[in-house]
Amino acid sequence: MAGTTAFAAPLDLNGTGHYLHWGVVQISVANLVVIGLMVVLFLAALLLPFPKGKRRR
Incomplete structure (x- = not known):
């Protein structure tokens, strides 16, 4: 049981999630962060x- 602390979450995951509400739209903060990171990664791409390779003569 001594090795199980290496895989412990840095946050307490036993609590309830936090949600944002916009009318009929409800999304968790964790999902909103993941979507935001995906959009940032897509825009960066x-x-x-693009890296340029060596040109042939």
Whole structure:
């Protein structure tokens, strides 16, 4: 049982989740953070330049 603390969550996950409400739309804060990170990663993939390989003569 001594090795189980290595896999413990940094936050207490036994509590209730936090939700945001917009009329009939309800989303958890955790899901909203994941969606935001995916949008940021997608925009970074669009805006960052592709690496250029060596050109042939």
